[in-house]
Amino acid sequence: MIIFCLQSSNSFRPPSSWKDLLENNEFYILFFKLHAKIRQDEELCTKSMNCLIQLASLTGDCMPVNETEKSVRYVGLYLTNLLELFAQGPLPYEINLFCTIINRLFLYRPLTSIMKQENELRARFFIFLKEYTIHLTTQAMKKAIGDAEHDDHASLALIYDAITVLIRGRWRTSFEDADEADRIENELIKWPVLLIVNQFIQCVLAPPQGCRPLAKEEDDDGDDADDRVLFSDLLNPLGSMICYSVNEFLTNMTANLRKSLSEMTMIATGNGDVSRIAAWKEDQHWLMLIIATSVVGEEVDGACHIDGEVYDNTYHIFQTGVQYCPQKKIQYLQMCIEAPTSQNRAVFENEVDPFVRLMGELFAWSAVEHELFASGQVECVSPELCRSTFYALKRFLNAASSVSEYEKWNNYQGMSSEALPMLPNDDAFSRVLVRFVIKKVLAILVNYGSEERLCQDAIECLSGLVESRAPLIAASPELYEYLNNLDIAKLPNRADLMKVLVQIGAASNNSELQENMFKRILVPLAESFTELTKLESSTETDSQIVDLLQCFDGVAKASQAHSAGVLFKFLFSVINQCVALMRTRSHNETVVSTILQLLLDTTTKVSIYLDSEESNMLYATLLQIVDCYRTDQMKRFTGMTADDEDKGSDLVLFLDILSNVLSKDFLTLGEENVSTGAKVVITSLEMLLTIMNETILLMPEVALKFFRLILYLVEFSPEAIVEMSDGLISSLCQCMKLGMSGQFGTEIISTSLESLTEVVLHFAAADHKQKCTQQLAQQFKEMIPAVFETCLANTCDTSLYAESCSAVYSLIAFEKRFFEEYVSDLLSKKSNEAARHVLEEAFTQLLDAPMVTANRRGRIAFRAKMDSFLEKIQGLLSMFATVVTDQEEIEKAEALNLAAGLKYTIDHTWDGFPLTHDPIRLELKWKFERQNGRPHKRVVKITFDAPFFDDPEPMDPPGITPGLWDYEVMEFFFANERGQYLEVEVGPHGHWLCLLFDGVRHQINNGEDLELEVHNKWCGDRWIGEIEIPLAYFPARVSKFNAYHIHGAENERVYSALYPVTDGTHTVPDFHRLEFFQRINTRKLIPEGYGDRPFADFKYGDLWAGHY
Structure with a gap:
């Protein structure tokens, strides 16, 4: 049951093999009796409450919701034991979990299973629910308002949501007698709900009308500290509860006001x-x-x-x-x-x-x-x-x-x-x-x-x-x-006010009124803008220009189909003047960004309604702005790192503008034309590709929008590829290949594959193939290895595997000969000699049917063949073009294992004193393992034997656990001479955390993305652990190592270190003091040929990209 309590699903769906067990009432009663015995132990209580939560949402084959009688019996049994166990209410640390139980009962059980209970039990439950909700409302609001503590507030929201489900539910059908349903509704639901509403109102009013305490200021001054936001999870369900007794509320609230x-x-x-x-x-x-x-x-x-x-x-x-x-x-x-x-x-x-x-x-x-x-x-x-x-x-x-x-x-x-x-x-x-x-x-x-x-x-x-x-x-x-x-331009909300004013004019549907508003509001702003653009750049002048540009941005946001034409004429005069501003204010990033924001909202809200002539006018101006940006702004991005994400905001705006241009032309011109908009995008891509290196693409938003732009281009205007220069085509294909590397995430892998598939299938079609240049065909050929390897590396990810299969299919459909040449080269490798016959047969069967472009059934059939292909090759294929062969790797690994790797003993505290408990013993070894149909395993395996102190474990389920260092834990650090290092933490209950650092405490990953293979077992008072750290996690040229063990609570924490602090100058433990790490002989740990630079595997890509 504990395993099921740790599952992520909100409902509990045990397998059908549990059915006999779950038909025994004593099974359920056992959990309530057990909880009654361990309630005073907070840790055990939490685990037990989680079991009760799962039982509250029991469903599936063992408890079908459509078996009404069975469901009613089960809920009756559950409610009887619940009311008995919590007759005096939950303990403080049970409150949230208890409220979750109530929430699950209403959200995951049919309401009829509650309403059809015996009168006495149903009445007891609803009376208890009313009284406890009123009690918790008072307690939660007192803490939330008076102490700025919101734990009980969050718990109360769970019950309010449950009550909302009740009052909105169709439970009246449970009763054949309408009078009985009315009586139950009034006695057990309507009036209790009204009492709860009144209690909430009492809690937010000060004495003598209510009981609100003096408010404590929230730490956050932003929107999240607004009461309307902070308490929305109570106010929204409260609104539903109010409407259940709407007449009484209207009368009472009118009197209150x-x-x-x-x-x-x-x-x-x-x-x-x-x-x-x-x-x-x-x-x-x-x-x-x-x-x-x-x-x-x-x-x-x-x-x-x-x-x-x-x-x-x-x-x-x-x-x-x-x-x-x-x-x-x-x-x-x-x-x-x-x-x-x-x-x-x-x-x-x-x-x-x-x-x-x-x-x-x-x-x-x-x-x-x-x-x-x-x-x-x-x-x-x-x-x-x-x-x-x-x-x-x-x-x-x-x-x-x-x-x-x-x-x-x-x-x-x-x-x-x-x-x-x-x-x-x-x-x-x-x-x-x-x-x-x-x-x-x-x-x-x-x-x-x-x-x-x-x-x-x-x-x-x-x-x-x-x-x-x-x-x-x-x-x-x-x-x-x-x-x-x-002075509208001086308002911080100038854009929003302008938007509303323009909407008023447009909605008035009166040309005289519209003309009057135009002259009295828009014209003065435009005239001021023109005068300012003529002045020399200064802090004051440029600030006023930005204010006016934001006003015009509000005008763009107000555009609708019937007003777009008029608004465009006004905005176009402004945008035209922005060309000169891009040059004269090229040094002012705020002016440049504001111009781009205006262009973004113009292409989002205005240009979609324009005719082709107006669109071409806008595109011509856009090309001038692109040219200005290329000349004056691109140098800003030289030397940028992933930490300069705020500098990448311009790029995000630019990419959004180009995406809007493409989508507009697709909707209005059709996909058979090489549109002016596509030409704008191609021109812009020529500029962007000069800076889109791996470092800049490590900015998530920039990378995602850039690769999406490529996808939009090849989807909406694939024929525009022909218009590109050979250099641009080459750069574009290299970007797709880079996207497939995996270092920017799975969505970008998928986007890159989809982009390639679209463009290849377009040019593979008979009526388009003659338009495909020799350069483009060569690029397709050179993409085959990356695409095929991506396919084999992502067989466990259904979506990526499907996308990569489609990409392989499209490349074969374009020119089967190219793929056959690739296969021939692959099979000629020495590492594939032993299995060549099996591999040749598998490839022959994979390619035995004709590949037809734009044939969805053909792609589906090819994927089925790829499934069969993977089963047949059983990991025999060596596809990596590396100098080191699989056999050589195995021999090296065996040699290293014979040498027994590296062994260490931790027997001192962090500051050099002998441990008062048994030492911790470590063993580090290289491990290579061939895996069928997947990239081979290359890991450093660490085995350790440590005392087991059985400290309280994290509340999180086993897996990646931020903050693991606050618990009983082993920690391993691998560093190089450049201050780059890997930190691996593992706990005795299956929790782990892997962090990468470029400089002391300069973290380059979030710790929530790296998996770890962990095996723990407890032998008496010993903790025997085994972890496998993928080679890709290590920085280049690891030369130093340290390891630590931590246990104990708060002031009694004990910190043990393999290499302690020895200079006597530090009084507080800090495991990031690299100067105390000592040399590690990686020749005994990692095969020669690896380690000089980070290893890029097919799951994570190059984790250290941009940090060489």
Whole structure:
């Protein structure tokens, strides 16, 4: 069972052979009884809880979910024992695992298996769930807000998610009697859920209304520290829980907001408790977050909607005969905006829909907040509270005025559109609403422009009205009144504001309004930009240029099909001026990067809608910018290393621009034309290939986008290859070959193979073959060894194996003779003499059928033949063109093994004192092993015999384990004279970690990518370990070695070293002090011919590439 608890799958699917065992109830009961006995031991308790978690999600052949009776019996047995075991609740270190159990029960068992339990058991379980959830809500929020500790918060989210599954589930079908289902729903679900919601609200309000503690500041000042982000895992499921009792929530929350607003009004007028201001602001902040995430939701694209339960509630009221007067709705909402502190709106209590009443109270608070800012009473408000207000206001405005929502729910079940819980479409009210929103948003931008996140929420709030009321916004005098006092280019959110303003103009669908906005907003910015470009470069001037370019970037991002033509004309004049800027500001990387960002968004959002003439205009300018970049910027990348990743951001932008150009032409011109866009890409590739060395390609994002660009080029315009020079073709093929080496990851191997397959198959077709140049054909021929070796090296990776088989197939289909010549050369090697007959027969069968281009069935059949081929050769084929043959390697390995490798004994502490426990003995040997159908094994094998102290093991399952040095561990270091070294750590429970360093503590891998073959066994109090370190892990010319053993906890840690620190100057152990390592005779460890440079194997490639 422990093995199954360590599996990565969330559900427990034991094999069918377990079926008899799992039909015995005592098997399950045993785990609960065992847990009761070991609960006080935290380590054993954790392992036991993991077993219970897996049992909670038991499924598969042994427990099919469609066998209802069996599932009900099992869940009944589980719940009975669970409630008995945790009658007093979980222990502190059990909380998260216990909540995971609850989560799994609801997510991985059919809800019917819970709801069909006996009345008494079902009631006990739901009462316990309610009481524990209320208890944990209080505890978790107290710790999260008061202590900034979020462990219990994360656990609570698991239960909230489970409750959401329950209330959204279709469990009512479990009951034939609808009245019984209603009773159960009200008693065990609806009212308990409402109590949980109320408890959460109590926890985020300060006394006397609630129990919120004083808040402790989070360490992170970024977006992740925002409450809306930090607590989203609670607020989102809480929204679903709220909607389950939506009418009660709307009534209660409306009362809360009204009471809160009344208190602030009294404080602001000097009639309230001023000492309550700080607590009140925090209360209001939480109320805003709760209403923003409850009855309205937001899609990924930012569009908002009113939750369906709100409409259902409105319809339910309609069914009772209540019909709200549309005019009353208008009067109420207008009063909330224009007279927010008036008590007269209480008369609308029973005359307006509950959702509209809540929305009105939100408007009232928003209006009061604006007045407080405007009157200078800033102590009564705060940027954080204002942000939360904008967040809620944007969601309500967008959801309640959504055209699509209106059309969806109009005449819903006989209700008229006026009765829907949405904003009125009345023109007079719309003007009031638009004026209110513009004043509130623009006042913040004008007066608090330095508050970037506040301005961002304000801008998003304005965007919430664009869809429904753009003409009114565009015609509003208040908009231009505020914009006249606002320097848009100085705002940190200038691009986002420009995007919204352009969207307003485009959505207004009125040429006069659009022309007015163009002249009053865009033209002044363009004129300023032109004047600045004429000035000499200076810090101030260049900074202003960057600001304006970012404004124009916002214009590009706002482009849509109906506005792209007009926007392109405006942007093209700017982009044309950027050609000169690329030269005069070539020394300013920020200006260059901003120009590239503008080009990226223009090719992403604008050019896709352009006709061929406009596209050609853009491409001509792009070619000029490419030329400027080649002349002035390429020298920046000379000598770059993988550590200069920030300098590679330009390359990422450039590659994205070129990808956009290619995809646009493919969509509009078709794939039979060598498009102007493809020519832009070819020109750019000629430039990029001069710098795309192995070092730069070690930057993951640059490498991925570069190889994807090659794939897009050969997919969208393979015929453009003919237009390339011989040198460019050669460089391109070399890049594909480099991508197949494996040093940049499996995705790039796959992309390189796919690229090669596409271009080869294109030119292998009969109507294209005459276009294939001799140079290109020769490049295809030279690619055969790399592709075939990649195929053989990746037989265990299904995806890579399939891609490489397709690439081999395409090369054979292009020119079978080339492959036959390669095979002939391969079989002529001395190392293949003994098995030549078997190999010849295997290759003959592999090639016996004709290869037809663009034949998917042919490729599938070829892969099947390749499978058969690999079975037949059984590792007999020597395909590596190395001087050392397999037989010679075996002889060398045998000679080294006879010499017994190297042996060491660790018998001192790190600082030179004798150990108080038995010594640790090590043995290092070379190991070579031939593997069928795969690259041979070349490893350094280390065997060690150490005392076993049985310290607590890591919580992670066996395997790669960051931070392993904090546990009982053996560590081995291999270094060279250049300060490059390999660190290998291994623990007694199957954990390991392999790290590569170029310089002391200068890590070049993340430690989470290198596998290790580890075998451990315990013999009494001894730990016998055996590891195999692949040759590829070692740096070049290893000359020094050290080994360490660590055990014990905290202040009692014992550090043992093969070569201790001996100068007496260090008081703290540090295993990275290379000066104390001693010489190692690698001639007794690694065969001659290896070790002079890192070994590149077919699994990891060259791990030390760029560090020679």
